[in-house]
Amino acid sequence: MTTGVRRRMGVEERRQQLIGVALDLFSHRSPDDVSIDEIAAAAGISRPLVYHYFPGKLSLYEAALRRAAEELAERFVEPHEGPLGARLLRVTGRFLSFVDEHGPGFSALMRGGPAVSAGGGCAVRPGTASASTTNALIDSVRQAAYDQILAHLKVTGPSARLELVVRSWISLAESTALLWLDGRRVPRAELELQLVHDFAALTAVSAAYDEEMAALLRGILAEEPADGPFADLVGRLLTLAPQAADDLR
Numbered sequence: 001m002t003t004g005v006r007r008r009m010g011v012e013e014r015r016q017q018l019i020g021v022a023l024d025l026f027s028h029r030s031p032d033d034v035s036i037d038e039i040a041a042a043a044g045i046s047r048p049l050v051y052h053y054f055p056g057k058l059s060l061y062e063a064a065l066r067r068a069a070e071e072l073a074e075r076f077v078e079p080h081e082g083p084l085g086a087r088l089l090r091v092t093g094r095f096l097s098f099v100d101e102h103g104p105g106f107s108a109l110m111r112g113g114p115a116v117s118a119g120g121g122c123a124v125r126p127g128t129a130s131a132s133t134t135n136a137l138i139d140s141v142r143q144a145a146y147d148q149i150l151a152h153l154k155v156t157g158p159s160a161r162l163e164l165v166v167r168s169w170i171s172l173a174e175s176t177a178l179l180w181l182d183g184r185r186v187p188r189a190e191l192e193l194q195l196v197h198d199f200a201a202l203t204a205v206s207a208a209y210d211e212e213m214a215a216l217l218r219g220i221l222a223e224e225p226a227d228g229p230f231a232d233l234v235g236r237l238l239t240l241a242p243q244a245a246d247d248l249r
Contacts, residue, residue, distance in 0.1 A: 073144035085229035
């Protein structure tokens with residue numbers, strides 16, 4: 001009969017394990033409700049050993065947030081091939097999958113982080129290093145999403161109106177995801193499609209005021225197949241048009 005021998009982890013390997021364990025726990029419960037003891041137990045080590053690798057819960061929380069932010073930013077990476085509507089639909093699908101998998105952690109990240117303490121004492125006040133770190137991570141995700149959208153649009157020097165459209169859509173996606181987490185009352189597949197339609201709608205409204213945006217919109221629609229998400233939106237709106245015209249008379 002052989003007995004298993006536990007392999008001793010290196011410093012960096014153990015740190016990464018603890019970050020993964022903490023992120024998993026933070027993904028299912030508010031980080032405020034997760035203790036160092038629980039993290040230690042889930043990692044199969046003692047509480048003092050956790051402190052050997054991280055000064056306290058705050059530093060471990062920030063490391064977990066950093067990994068989550070990197071993973072979330074990766075969800076916006078998409079090959080620049082095919083119609084834009086289909087590409088955005090795949091991106092929103094991966095984005096909402098992340099939100100679904102990391103509900104409490106995503107909420108904490110987007111709302112500025114929980115009031116975790118450095119080691120179980122008083123909560124960290126707004127404006128401290130924790131708040132600035134969280135805000136920087138959020139901004140990095142937003143910028144990554146913004147850069148990816150511009151790359152898909154093949155635009156390197158966006159106009160003020162285009163920047164407004166893209167950044168507004170990113171903010172809308174964030175707020176929509178946070179609201180959806182409260183009960184998930186809208187089917188996720190429908191919400192993914194709605195977010196794609198939201199992007200088209202924001203672009204169309206801006207196009208009504210600016211010829212450069214109008215040209216961009218025409219280019220997007222010219223590549224859209226009859227069964228694509230943007231074409232679907234146009235069809236839905238056209239069914240409402242006769243009634244809308246009657247209502248305005």
